[in-house]
Amino acid sequence: MARAAVSGRLAWRVARLAGTNEETGTARTLVFDVPDWPGHLAGQHVDVRLTAEDGYTAQRSYSLSAPGRVELTVQRIPDGEVSPYLTDVIRVGDPVEIRGPVGGWFVWRPDSGRDVLLVAGGSGIAPLMAMIRARRLAGSGARFWLVYSTRTPDDVYYADELRRSDPGLDVTHVYTRLAPEGWPRPPGRLAPADFEDGPADCDCFICGPTGFVESAADLLLARGHDPRRIKTERFG
Numbered sequence: 316m317a318r319a320a321v322s323g324r325l326a327w328r329v330a331r332l333a334g335t336n337e338e339t340g341t342a343r344t345l346v347f348d349v350p351d352w353p354g355h356l357a358g359q360h361v362d363v364r365l366t367a368e369d370g371y372t373a374q375r376s377y378s379l380s381a382p383g384r385v386e387l388t389v390q391r392i393p394d395g396e397v398s399p400y401l402t403d404v405i406r407v408g409d410p411v412e413i414r415g416p417v418g419g420w421f422v423w424r425p426d427s428g429r430d431v432l433l434v435a436g437g438s439g440i441a442p443l444m445a446m447i448r449a450r451r452l453a454g455s456g457a458r459f460w461l462v463y464s465t466r467t468p469d470d471v472y473y474a475d476e477l478r479r480s481d482p483g484l485d486v487t488h489v490y491t492r493l494a495p496e497g498w499p500r501p502p503g504r505l506a507p508a509d510f511e512d513g514p515a516d517c518d519c520f521i522c523g524p525t526g527f528v529e530s531a532a533d534l535l536l537a538r539g540h541d542p543r544r545i546k547t548e549r550f551g
């Protein structure tokens with residue numbers, strides 16, 4: 316039984332693009348129809364494989380950004396091999412291959428009951444958004460704090476959804492280059508003060524580029540968070 320479940324996760328499945336949503340000028344959410352998808356936990360990711368007409372293949376990992384369906388949010392990396400295809404070229408109905416779900420460590424389970432601090436840098440919001448959505452879907456009483464760092468307000472993914480009221484969820488935006496007019500915090504990298512109002516006794520999930528994850532983890536450790544309760548995911 317366990318072996319069948321594992322080999323199912325390792326099998327490549329043909330996924331067809333069912334819909335898209337432009338999150339920012341450089342990022343797009345893609346929803347795929349995947350026959351026989353086994354389901355996933357918030358925080359897990361998939362491998363996506365593209366195959367060119369000459370047989371050349373390229374494979375990258377993308378976090379699942381919602382519970383219950385295969386939804387990915389991809390940031391276009393200039394000169395990247397895979398991400399520009401997913402943000403600019405693929406059309407509804409086109410296939411890709413998908414394998415997963417992958418990862419059992421960087422996951423949030425609705426039955427955990429504990430408070431949670433989420434720290435996102437850029438596209439690192441994707442798996443954390445899956446956790447926020449899973450919490451809402453489950454009607455969980457766990458309190459969530461999200462600290463979300465982007466360069467500018469135009470770089471915020473899921474902006475409308477994060478603005479909507481979600482009792483028990485607190486969202487703090489940190490802008491590193493440009494903040495809205497009158498914003499109380501001057502633009503700059505994450506700093507200890509950004510966590511002042513957050514919880515101390517909680518599970519922590521940090522996701523983003525490697526440098527961001529390392530400096531955010533250092534800040535949480537300096538604040539006294541238990542290292543065993545800090546989970547990180549690096550996008551490279």
Ligand SMILES: Cc1cc2nc3c(=O)[nH]c(=O)nc-3n(C[C@H](O)[C@H](O)[C@H](O)COP(=O)(O)OP(=O)(O)OC[C@H]3O[C@@H](n4cnc5c(N)ncnc54)[C@H](O)[C@@H]3O)c2cc1C
Nearest residue numbers: 375376377378388389390392395396397398438441550551
């Ligand atoms: C577990 C996991 C989950 C991930 N989830 C997501 C996700 O949800 N959304 C998402 O957009 N990406 C995610 N990534 C990153 C993704 O796998 C690719 O690395 C990214 O899309 C770039 O691929 P590419 O083929 O376009 O660029 P490549 O051809 O691989 O690289 C082109 C150039 O861009 C640089 N580069 C590669 N990745 C990044 C990056 N993330 N930021 C800045 N520069 C980079 C490379 O060093 C290289 O110089 C995830 C990575 C991991 C390991």
